[in-house]
Amino acid sequence: MFGLETKDAKLLLLVVALTMLAPFLLNPFPVDSAMAQFNAGYPDLMQRFVIFGIFAIGFNILFGLTGYLSFGHAAFLGVGSYAAVWMFKLLSMNVLPAIVLAVITSGLFALLIGYISLRRSGIYFSILTLAFAQMMFALAYSVLTPITGGETGLQLALDDPRILGTSATAEGNIPVPGLFGLEMRDTTEVAMGVWSFTFNVGYYFSAVIMLLAFYLSIRIFRSPFGMMLRAIKSNQTRLNYTGLNTKPYTLAAFVISGMYAGLAGALMASMDPLAGAERMFWTASGEVVLMTILGGVGTLIGPVLGAGAIKYMENIISKINSEILHSWFAFLPDGFEDFIVAIIYPFVGKGWHLTLGIIFMLVVTFLPGGLVEGGQRIAKLFKGKKADANGPKGKTEPAE
Amino acid sequence: MSILEVKNVGKRFGGLQALNNVNLSVQENSVHAIIGPNGAGKSTLLNCFVGKLIPDTGSVMFDGQSVLGRSPHEINQMGISRVFQTPEIFGDLTVLENMLIPCFAKRDGAFELNAIGSVMNQKDMLERAEEMLVDMNMADKRHMHAASMSRGDKRRLEIGMCLSQEPRLLLLDEPTAGMARADTNNTIDLLKQIKEERDITIAIIEHDMHVVFSLAERITVLAQGTPLVEDVPENIKGHPKVREAYLGESA
Numbered sequence: 114m115f116g117l118e119t120k121d122a123k124l125l126l127l128v129v130a131l132t133m134l135a136p137f138l139l140n141p142f143p144v145d146s147a148m149a150q151f152n153a154g155y156p157d158l159m160q161r162f163v164i165f166g167i168f169a170i171g172f173n174i175l176f177g178l179t180g181y182l183s184f185g186h187a188a189f190l191g192v193g194s195y196a197a198v199w200m201f202k203l204l205s206m207n208v209l210p211a212i213v214l215a216v217i218t219s220g221l222f223a224l225l226i227g228y229i230s231l232r233r234s235g236i237y238f239s240i241l242t243l244a245f246a247q248m249m250f251a252l253a254y255s256v257l258t259p260i261t262g263g264e265t266g267l268q269l270a271l272d273d274p275r276i277l278g279t280s281a282t283a284e285g286n287i288p289v290p291g292l293f294g295l296e297m298r299d300t301t302e303v304a305m306g307v308w309s310f311t312f313n314v315g316y317y318f319s320a321v322i323m324l325l326a327f328y329l330s331i332r333i334f335r336s337p338f339g340m341m342l343r344a345i346k347s348n349q350t351r352l353n354y355t356g357l358n359t360k361p362y363t364l365a366a367f368v369i370s371g372m373y374a375g376l377a378g379a380l381m382a383s384m385d386p387l388a389g390a391e392r393m394f395w396t397a398s399g400e401v402v403l404m405t406i407l408g409g410v411g412t413l414i415g416p417v418l419g420a421g422a423i424k425y426m427e428n429i430i431s432k433i434n435s436e437i438l439h440s441w442f443a444f445l446p447d448g449f450e451d452f453i454v455a456i457i458y459p460f461v462g463k464g465w466h467l468t469l470g471i472i473f474m475l476v477v478t479f480l481p482g483g484l485v486e487g488g489q490r491i492a493k494l495f496k497g498k499k500a501d502a503n504g505p506k507g508k509t510e511p512a513e
Numbered sequence: 514m515s516i517l518e519v520k521n522v523g524k525r526f527g528g529l530q531a532l533n534n535v536n537l538s539v540q541e542n543s544v545h546a547i548i549g550p551n552g553a554g555k556s557t558l559l560n561c562f563v564g565k566l567i568p569d570t571g572s573v574m575f576d577g578q579s580v581l582g583r584s585p586h587e588i589n590q591m592g593i594s595r596v597f598q599t600p601e602i603f604g605d606l607t608v609l610e611n612m613l614i615p616c617f618a619k620r621d622g623a624f625e626l627n628a629i630g631s632v633m634n635q636k637d638m639l640e641r642a643e644e645m646l647v648d649m650n651m652a653d654k655r656h657m658h659a660a661s662m663s664r665g666d667k668r669r670l671e672i673g674m675c676l677s678q679e680p681r682l683l684l685l686d687e688p689t690a691g692m693a694r695a696d697t698n699n700t701i702d703l704l705k706q707i708k709e710e711r712d713i714t715i716a717i718i719e720h721d722m723h724v725v726f727s728l729a730e731r732i733t734v735l736a737q738g739t740p741l742v743e744d745v746p747e748n749i750k751g752h753p754k755v756r757e758a759y760l761g762e763s764a
């Protein structure tokens with residue numbers, strides 16, 4: 114199906130189902146319940162899930178397949194955002210040209226940075242990419258202010274030309290990004306009994322793009338090119354002495370993953386049309402590394418899971434404050450309640466980084482294959498039990 | 514006609530003269546063995562053929578063209594494949610994939626961007642790789658991770674990978690070290706068979722004299738970086754200089 118092996122097609126369909134049903138799946142708790150706190154089905158966060166999913170899928174094509182750990186991929190995210198906002202300023206508020214230009218621009222940047230950085234491997238490669246990204250961050254903040262908007266970031270204005278669109282709407286506002294009249298921010302709330310679900314155009318648009326990006330990554334993984342990339346990770350020496358030039362392979366992987374990052378950056382700008390240099394800061398580059406490792410390096414679905422897990426923690430756990438904790442544990446005797454809250458408090462709110470750090474360490478230590486390995490182990494447990502349950506039954510069948 | 518022409522090759526590692534004025538000529542479509550005690554410089558010599566090392570002095574010509582200054586993948590594309598002393602395979606890949614990669618390299622050259630088509634749809638490549646696995650007697654291991662195989666199997670896989678490229682010159686660095694006797698004989702038979710079926714020149718470094726005398730048509734004895742003698746196997750067996758180089762070392 115779709116040119117995929119059955120196993121991969123199944124995985125793709127699963128991801129299709131999950132992304133399309135996300136507004137329901139992420140809002141499992143009734144609006145008025147205490148657990149509503151954990152609902153993640155609001156547009157802003159859902160958009161981030163899929164956009165960072167794209168970023169991580171692309172990063173995994175480089176890191177997961179070739180083993181080259183780039184520590185500067187956020188630079189391409191930033192380039193994509195800037196390019197997209199410039200398209201909104203100059204051309205029109207249609208997201209498609211913005212996305213196309215962003216992908217091309219980030220691809221060109223990746224070509225240049227990759228060409229230089231890939232002269233080294235291992236830690237030197239990582240440091241080179243980090244240096245480039247930090248350099249771009251610093252430039253965007255200072256000397257490139259006319260292009261990047263400097264500290265305030267690049268924003269839309271009423272007097273932007275927008276030659277194929279309008280500079281201002283009839284009401285005198287700045288127009289919003291859209292797709293042939295469909296505005297990205299359009300949202301429909303649907304109440305069903307005690308539940309409420311939110312459907313947002315921007316989310317569904319980004320989700321469809323993510324599905325395309327995911328599909329493409331499956332194709333790359335299964336292609337001869339993907340096999341060569343895995344061979345590079347496994348043994349470059351053998352590849353060289355087998356007559357293959359590893360340089361163009363790694364460079365192609367670097368450019369492709371840079372374009373994925375640019376695509377993610379363009380989508381960010383399409384959801385909220387502004388771009389700032391902080392998107393290129395080294396912590397942003399580090400985040401995508403964490404996402405990929407947490408989810409499962411070199412697996413198809415891992416990066417998406419990792420991106421989801423980290424964005425969920427960043428947005429949900431960080432919102433829990435001591436008041437909420439006290440309300441949860443109000444049923445306990447006073448002194449005990451304070452004690453429990455005091456223990457949990459460092460891990461929530463601003464302390465969510467601590468939780469992330471601990472989870473990351475646990476995963477790396479006990480599940481080197483990331484969340485995907487965790488899932489596989491659980492699946493195995495179930496299968497093992499099933500097989501046991503079937504075993505004796507099978508034996509009771511009459512022998513021939 | 515000689516396919517590989519080595520002239521006055523010297524290589525120094527710090528204070529050690531690993532190769533000293535080596536002259537060697539390998540005839541096309543022959544099996545040429547290079548023997549000598551440990552540390553004689555045999556592997557170093559091969560390294561100079563495939564672009565792993567650049568000799569300090571001298572020249573190495575393959576089929577009339579110099580290999581010096583070319584990168585390993587270019588030399589391989591000229592038609593030289595090499596099996597290493599310690600197996601170099603793709604440990605994280607399956608045995609079948611290991612075999613597929615040289616097939617692709619043979620067909621597509623040094624770089625080909627095919628990022629959309631599935632490997633599983635490359636029927637001709639799969640067929641070739643499967644055939645080679647059958648020849649190597651390891652078809653049943655096709656889905657194993659290459660790293661999990663025994664040392665002897667890894668070596669046989671590497672030989673198969675090199676053969677699947679149909680090189681004009683095959684360089685073997687102790688191909689049977691670490692192999693069980695049966696596999697060694699298997700490998701000898703395979704090499705003999707390949708030799709009969711098509712045009713191929715083989716240069717082999719080997720400590721196992723059974724292998725050397727089963728295959729070689731000419732033998733060069735190397736000691737301390739210098740060729741002592743070069744002759745047909747019958748004359749090498751009883752040659753006093755050879756005895757001296759080997760026995761002097763082991764006595």
Ligand SMILES: Nc1ncnc2c1ncn2[C@@H]1O[C@H](COP(=O)(O)OP(=O)(O)OP(=O)(O)O)[C@@H](O)[C@H]1O
Pocket residue numbers: 526529531549550551552553554555556557558598
């Ligand atoms: N890259 C290197 N750097 C420094 N010294 C080296 C290097 N490669 C080989 N040597 C030295 O050169 C000498 C010849 O080594 P070489 O590996 O060619 O021997 P060999 O004949 O293949 O021996 P063996 O039968 O043990 O494989 C040895 O003394 C070795 O230590």
Ligand SMILES: [Mg+2]
Pocket residue numbers: 555556557598686
């Ligand atoms: Mg050696």
